[in-house]
Amino acid sequence: MSALVNAVKGLIQHLRAMGITLRYLFMKPVTVQYPEQPPEIYPRFRGRHELQRYENGLEKCVACGLCAAVCPSGAIYVEAAENDPEHPVSLGERYAKRYEINMTRCIFCGYCEEACPKGAIVMGHEFALADFGRHELVYSKEQLLEPARPHVIVKQV
Ligand code: SF4
Ligand code: SF4
Incomplete structure (x- = not known):
């Protein structure tokens, strides 16, 4: 019985994880293709x-x-x-x-x-x-x- 409960819990966790993956699949990516795509710099950034x-x-x-x-x-x-x-x-x-x-x-x-x-x-x-x-x-x-x-x-x- 406990094996069945564990299997169901595992399946639920997998489905939740897949849900997160699918959600991010259709969102705008946060990664920047540097150096082809220059990143946005905060106005008060202290560089060279x-x-x-x-x-x-x-x-x-x-x-x-x-x-x-x-x-x-x-x-x-x-x-x-x-x-x-x-x-x-x-x-x-x-x-x-x-x-x-x-x-x-x-x-x-x-x-x-x-x-x-x-x-x-x-x-x-x-x-x-x-x-x-x-x-x-x-x-x-x-x-x-x-x-x-x-x-x-x-x-x-
Ligand atoms: S040169 Fe000296 S004072 Fe200027 S940012 Fe660098 S560490 Fe700070
Ligand atoms: S040495 Fe030149 S850069 Fe440095 S504090 Fe004086 S005026 Fe400013």
Whole structure:
């Protein structure tokens, strides 16, 4: 008798499981066919950093070093230089002669973005950051600058 009860219970469980399978068979799939189909990114997602420019092409970063100071993992290195008034690189007295982020150290906390008084360093939506060597994951200023080639460069007044 107990064997019959167990068999019936097993059959019910199988039917319930099949019901779930059939239900999901006709639902819209939640999987994304990456990379052919790019996934939707949450607006506040913190991905790869970008160094911003003003519309006139001048760099927003003034090499104050706050982002490097606040970074909990010591991932940012900033080397400042004085701007040439005839050919300024940024709107401040100084600009970042060298700006590097070591992505192997970064924990994507976003502190650098919050600390920056100029809105120069922002975290974009790029997340495909895998590479073949550690050295390739130390991003230089040239790699981080957006847009890479400004439309126009105007003189500071
Ligand atoms: S996101 Fe955080 S860990 Fe990464 S560079 Fe910025 S402050 Fe450092
Ligand atoms: S990115 Fe911002 S906080 Fe960092 S050095 Fe440049 S201006 Fe200062």
